[in-house]
Amino acid sequence: MAKITAAILIIGNEILSGRTQDLNVQYIASGLARRGIYLEEVRIVPDIKERIIEAVKSLSASYTYLLTTGGIGPTHDDITSDAIAEAFGVSVEKNQEAYKRIEEYYHTLGREVNTASAKMAYIPSGASLIDNSQTNAPGFIIGNVYVMAGIPKILQVMFDWLLHQLDSGPAIESRQINVEIGESKLAAEFEQLQNKYPIIEMGSYPFIHEGRHATTLVLRSENKAILDNAFEDLKAMTHKFPLIS
Amino acid sequence: MAKITAAILIIGNEILSGRTQDLNVQYIASGLARRGIYLEEVRIVPDIKERIIEAVKSLSASYTYLLTTGGIGPTHDDITSDAIAEAFGVSVEKNQEAYKRIEEYYHTLGREVNTASAKMAYIPSGASLIDNSQTNAPGFIIGNVYVMAGIPKILQVMFDWLLHQLDSGPAIESRQINVEIGESKLAAEFEQLQNKYPIIEMGSYPFIHEGRHATTLVLRSENKAILDNAFEDLKAMTHKFPLIS
Numbered sequence: 001m002a003k004i005t006a007a008i009l010i011i012g013n014e015i016l017s018g019r020t021q022d023l024n025v026q027y028i029a030s031g032l033a034r035r036g037i038y039l040e041e042v043r044i045v046p047d048i049k050e051r052i053i054e055a056v057k058s059l060s061a062s063y064t065y066l067l068t069t070g071g072i073g074p075t076h077d078d079i080t081s082d083a084i085a086e087a088f089g090v091s092v093e094k095n096q097e098a099y100k101r102i103e104e105y106y107h108t109l110g111r112e113v114n115t116a117s118a119k120m121a122y123i124p125s126g127a128s129l130i131d132n133s134q135t136n137a138p139g140f141i142i143g144n145v146y147v148m149a150g151i152p153k154i155l156q157v158m159f160d161w162l163l164h165q166l167d168s169g170p171a172i173e174s175r176q177i178n179v180e181i182g183e184s185k186l187a188a189e190f191e192q193l194q195n196k197y198p199i200i201e202m203g204s205y206p207f208i209h210e211g212r213h214a215t216t217l218v219l220r221s222e223n224k225a226i227l228d229n230a231f232e233d234l235k236a237m238t239h240k241f242p243l244i245s
Numbered sequence: 246m247a248k249i250t251a252a253i254l255i256i257g258n259e260i261l262s263g264r265t266q267d268l269n270v271q272y273i274a275s276g277l278a279r280r281g282i283y284l285e286e287v288r289i290v291p292d293i294k295e296r297i298i299e300a301v302k303s304l305s306a307s308y309t310y311l312l313t314t315g316g317i318g319p320t321h322d323d324i325t326s327d328a329i330a331e332a333f334g335v336s337v338e339k340n341q342e343a344y345k346r347i348e349e350y351y352h353t354l355g356r357e358v359n360t361a362s363a364k365m366a367y368i369p370s371g372a373s374l375i376d377n378s379q380t381n382a383p384g385f386i387i388g389n390v391y392v393m394a395g396i397p398k399i400l401q402v403m404f405d406w407l408l409h410q411l412d413s414g415p416a417i418e419s420r421q422i423n424v425e426i427g428e429s430k431l432a433a434e435f436e437q438l439q440n441k442y443p444i445i446e447m448g449s450y451p452f453i454h455e456g457r458h459a460t461t462l463v464l465r466s467e468n469k470a471i472l473d474n475a476f477e478d479l480k481a482m483t484h485k486f487p488l489i490s
Contacts, residue, residue, distance in 0.1 A: 013448055016284045017419065017465060018274030020450075022267065025289070029263030039261045041296075044270070044287035047448070051286075074429040075449035076436035116432030151451065174262065184319040187361030191321035203258055203292070204320035205265075206396065220262060 004169050006032055007041040007059040011052055011070040011080050012150055015044050023152045024069050028159055036169030036222055037065070047071060052083035060087075060145050065166060067159070070150030072139065074116035080147060081140075085124035088142055092122045098129055098138050105136035131161045170222040175231040178244040182206065182213035189237050190217060197230040199223060209244050249414050251277055252286040252304040256297055256315040256325050257395055260289050268397045269314045273404055281414030281467055282310070292316060297328035305332075305390050310411060312404070315395030317384065319361040325392060326385075330369035333387055337367045343374055343383050350381035376406045415467040420476040423489040427451065427458035434482050435462060442475040444468060454489050 008028055014020040022044070029039045040063060045051045052071075060066040071080030085092045099113070099121035106113050120137040123129075130139030130146065132154055139148040139158045148158040179186070183206045194202045201220040206213065217234060221227040253273055259265040267289070274284045285308060290296040297316075305311040316325030330337045344358070344366035351358050365382040368374075375384030375391065377399055384393040384403045393403040424431070428451045439447045446465040451458065462479060466472040 010287075013446060013465075014450060014463070015270065016274055016287070017417070018271050018276075018278055018284075019419065019463065021271045025260065026263050026266045029261060031263075033263055039263075040291060042255075042261070042287075042289035046285060073449070073451065075432045076439055077448050114429055114432075116429040119432075172262070174264070184359055184361040187320045187359075187364075194321055201258060203322050204318070205259060206318065218259070218264065220258075 004037045004167050005040050005063040006037050006065040007063045009055050009068040010044040013047050024155050031163050033172040036171050047077050049079055049083045053087045056087040066145045068147045069155055072149055074119050081123050090125040093125050094121050095123050101136040130158050133157045172222050174220040176218045178216050179238045180214045180242040183215040200230045249282045249412050250285050250308040251282050251310040252308045254300050254313040255289040258292045269400050276408050278417040281416050292322050294324055294328045298332045301332040311390045313392050314400055319364050326368050335370040338370050339366050340368050346381040375403050378402045417467050419465040421463045423461050424483045425459045425487040428460040445475045
């Protein structure tokens with residue numbers, strides 16, 4: 001079976017200015033790994049139409065799925081729908097089902113839909129909707145591009161809803177061990193382990209534990225049997241060093 | 246004066262797997278803004294040499310500066326130096342000054358430099374060093390590419406050291422106001438404000454405050470006089486709504 005891959009495109013001046021800490025990449029990345037989808041690239045671009053179009057074209061052509069976050073709200077800086085329509089060469093049109101959902105949400109607030117809110121119902125022609133159980137205004141799907149909100153709470157419900165509709169592969173599992181020793185002292189043996197198990201992705205991440213050098217060694221693969229064998233070898237390799245739980 | 250721009254390239258399987266929350270983008274982005282450097286793109290790619298080379302070539306050609314994080318440690322998964330040398334068509338060689346610094350650090354630990362640690366002194370031919378006041382092993386500069394560690398504490402001292410060596414422009418300042426009203430109710434007036442001050446970057450970011458809809462309106466520019474005028478207009482526009490401090 002072909003490897004299923006994904007990229008994330010974050011549309012967000014607020015991330016590039018340093019104003020906002022992105023929290024969406026880790027949430028999406030963890031979910032994709034559980035479903036056996038390999039996240040192979042993330043890009044963050046400004047709220048500039050040409051930049052969004054260029055990134056959408058490039059990333060949607062390179063990976064099985066492209067997930068975007070940000071820029072689908074009611075204000076003038078929300079230009080994602082327009083940009084994605086242009087990337088696909090279609091127009092933006094009012095989606096009646098999206099409008100109905102927005103209207104229902106506003107009614108629960110005791111309000112009518114104004115021009116700005118109605119803008120959220122305008123999506124690329126032919127797109128289907130992504131449910132939003134937080135505030136109703138939907139995301140959308142066109143081709144292999146999944147367009148979601150940037151606000152973490154809304155992003156999360158949208159992503160949870162769509163994740164089970166994506167093709168999946170064997171879950172990508174990981175095993176890790178934290179040892180109280182600097183990574184350079186483990187490097188030679190860890191490289192031998194990598195050479196013994198070339199299909200396992202192996203990473204070494206140093207940290208400081210109670211003032212002393214320590215290392216997290218991570219093994220990652222969709223092949224659970226080989227992963228478990230490699231992890232047994234890793235434990236044998238590191239058994240003489242203090243473990244950190 | 247031409248706008249000074251930058252991109253960040255994060256080299257890190259641990260971010261793409263969801264294991265690690267990136268903290269470096271926000272730190273770098275905030276510092277660049279203070280120095281009037283426009284961060285216009287971020288990419289995250291895996292620890293795969295061809296992917297790093299491709300991203301380095303593309304981003305270094307498109308922006309004034311490219312800052313990279315990750316992959317310069319002593320283990321087999323640290324391939325950034327090799328990849329960047331290849332992107333510049335030069336070889337990797339032992340940098341005597343880098344080696345000396347690594348040796349000094351190990352001596353303070355009462356240890357000798359082993360083969361793995363020595364690897365950190367091998368950098369692209371012709372590169373100059375970036376100081377690391379945390380653990381000595383330096384980053385490096387080649388062309389317009391600034392290569393730093395991925396561990397936030399080390400990234401931060403490296404970035405602080407190099408930031409004042411980059412060309413700078415007028416600081417990009419921001420003004421913001423938090424009002425207790427949904428963003429769609431402000432959208433029309435906020436768009437008028439944008440049209441009145443086209444050079445000001447304006448963003449609207451909804452949030453929930455004590456169970457009620459609220460919005461942060463952000464104005465951003467290097468032109469402080471016009472920014473202040475626009476902010477006065479923004480305050481007049483929102484004065485009838487409760488402020489959130």
